[in-house]
Amino acid sequence: MPGKSACIECTLNLYPPQVNFPLCTIAQTPRLPEHCIEYVRMMQWPAETPFGKDIDGDNPEHIQWIFEKALERGSQYGISGITYRLTQGVVKNIIPAVASTNAVIAAACATEVFKLVSGCAPIMNNYMVFNDADGIYAYTYEQEKKKDCMACSLESQIITLREESTLRELIDFFIESPVYQMRSPGVTMVTAEGRNKTLYMKALREHTEANLSKSLKDLGVREGTEVNVTDVTSLLPCIFKIYFDSPMTS
Ligand SMILES: [Zn+2]
Structure with a gap:
């Protein structure tokens, strides 16, 4: 509820910081699958420009090219775990959404609407964590407004x-x-x-x-x-x- 409950900006410190890999690691001592992907994105793509200068993270051909080159580099250094999905995640700097993520969010929203309309159960107040990486774990809590929030606080x-x-x-x-x-x-x-x-x-x-x-x-x-x-x-x-x-x- 704008002005009443916490906004997204209030909750930003819950998110992990953005990961950046040191260039020397990427170029000389890669250890992670991500290092191999970053190498292709930052060095090989600009040098070879297989589909032009810019990478389009939504173009499957672009991702496939980076994925295959990263696999080659991974095999040179004995690094496994490079997948198409990881490649897209690193290139776009995102965790690629899968259909089930969207389905879980849609279900949670529909449940809240049902509770609001029917009054059958207390509504969520106001933050939900859902984890189904290993089994299912969910809990809710009230995220508080940040007093000095840039986006929603009027205090100096x-x-x-x-x-x-x-x-x-x-x-x-x-x-x-x-x-x-x-x-x-x-x-x-x-x-x-x-x-x-x-x-x-x-x-x-x-x-x-x-x-x-x-x-x-x-x-x-x-x-x-x-x-x-x-x-x-x-x-x-x-x-x-x-x-x-x-x-x-x-
Ligand atoms: Zn806020």
């Missing part, structure tokens, strides 16, 4: 910066931070005089670009000043309260 978040931090550093931080992963953030603030001031906005680049190299202090940001940050990755603007004198963390 605290951010501490170095005294001399520039606006560009702040913007780069929002882009590079694994927490925010913004693409092209725009930053505004309310000045001590109560005026709205745009510090940077891509659409207003001509007028605001010069601010990027200035320090936040020179731009009028004080201890405890709130800046509004807007970005395509978030529906609502995020409000950050700025403090100085500490390493940049979030």
